[in-house]
Amino acid sequence: MKILLITPRVPYPPYRGDKLKIFNLIKRLSRRHEIHLLCFAQTRQDLENLQHLRTYCRHIDHVKLPVWLSLLKCFAGLFTQIPLQVQYFKSRRMQNLIDLTCRQHHFDVIHTHLIRMAQYTAEKHRPVKVLDLTDAVSLYLQRFTARAKNPFVKLLLKIELRRMMRYERILEKFNACFVCSEPDREQLRITAPEAAIKLIPNGVDLEYFSPNGSLADPDPDKIIFTGNLSYYPNIDGILYFTGEIFPLIKNERPSAKLYIVGQSPPAKVRALASRDVIVTGFVEDIKQHYVSSAVAVSPIRFGAGTLNKIIEPLALGVPVVATSVGVEGLEVIQGEDILVADQPQAFARHVVRVMQEPALREKLRQGGMAVIRKQYDWDPIVARLEEIYHDLVRQKSGEEKPKALSAID
Structure with a gap:
């Protein structure tokens, strides 16, 4: 098939959630299909990064969109719906x-x-058009609004939420829309009841995220938190962990150390750095940080979608402790594949248990790796996406043949 893929950012390097997903789709779809890519580019580095995608794409083009211009458009947008x-x-x-x-x-x-790009293709009648949302933005905004404490921020979020809930009706103009978890689909059934919403989960590149005996043994005192640290749920999560959970862990295991790994940490996250809290910033090889850790944590309190900070360490056999929000939509079993807690004391106790109990650590290691290989390998996920493409193309062709015959008559 010939596929046009439209995305708001250059999907390279694949170091953040939205880029990571699209890069993996392009990489695998290009094995059997002809890919054409259109995207925005904001910096010179974006233009250089586009070259890395030519291996997978027949044609690539872009539109320059400097940040100052986008901010100007947002200001103008304050007076619209x-x-x-x-x-x-x-x-x-x-x-x-x-x-x-x-x-x-x-x-x-x-x-x-992403829904921000739906404005460009919603009104096209041919060919088949699909909208890859990843998550329900309105669900994310609902949870963000509930968590916000600043009155001005809360007001802005409420306005954006109302606008987004109306705007999500645009989903009904696509042949199919994709989200990665059932809670996101349930939300969109409220805001876009006529939309055809299908589940396409986030995946893991098991060629890369695979345990390897040549890698270092884990440090029994190392706790790791990963994520794009310009994303507010990650900022909130790590501040919550360091403020309310990590001190409880230190009481029981004084030698514990926390590694905060991810790009663009803001000042409030960098300020957490100490002898026992290491803020690395961006790292080239996140796999090495995962496998050298005793446990990965995901203390996320709001958000939507599926979190790479959970499925990546699980794929590598690193035990994970997460909140119920963090595991939402994942087909994992509490106590078998992962440990889940929403209160600081229970969360801290889970982390300490993983660090101190080899049998529990091994049980979670085996369970986590098994569920990722069964449910979240990118190859079968993309195969499922291809099936949907083919079904929609056949349906579209069947709809257009009677129209063509009618025109001949």
Whole structure:
């Protein structure tokens, strides 16, 4: 098939959730299909990163979108009913590029990534068009609003939430929409009741995230937290962990050390650094940090979608302790594949148990690896996506044949 993939950011390097997913889709789809990629580029580095994708894409094009221009569009968007994150990526040049590309090529599928890009393809009648949401933005905003304490921030979030809940009706204009967990689908059944919403989970690259005997043995005192640290749920989660959970762990295991690993840590996260808290910033090889850890933690209190900070360490056999929000939508069994707790005392106790009990650690190691290999390997996930593509193309073809015959008559 010939597939046009439209995404708001250059999906390289694959170091953050949205880029990671699209990169893995492109990499695997390109083995059997012809991929054309259109995206925004904000920096010179983005333009250089595009070159790494030419191995997988027949054609790549971009529209420059500097941050200052996006912020100006958001300011103008304050006086509309359009969600700010949609306004941020609004571009006549991108619409023109997509229209031109569709005239020049006969695509079988247009795969639009994230709701902020739906504005460019919702009104197209041909070919098959799918919208890859990953998660329900309205669900994320609901939870963010409930957690926010600053009155001004809370007001802005409420306004954005109302706009997004109305805007999500745009899903009904696509042949299919994808989310990665059942809670996200349930939310979108409320805001877009006529939309065809299918589950396509986030996956793991098991070629990379695979245990290897040549790697170092884990440090029995090392706790790891990973994530994009410019993402507010991650900031909230690590501040919660260091403020309310880590001191309880230190009471029982004084030698414990916490490693905070991820790009773009803000000042409040960098300020956590101490003898027992190591803030690494961005690292090239996150696998090495995972496998050298006794336990990975995901103390996330709000958000949506499926978290890579959980499925990646599980794939490597690293035990994970998470909140119920963190494991939402994952097909894991508490006590068998992962440990779950929402109160600081219970969370801390789980972490200490993993560090001190070899039998529990091994049980979680085996359970976690098994469930990831069964449910979250990118190869079968992409195979399922291809099946959906083919079904939709056949349905579209069946709908158009009677129209063509009618025109001949």
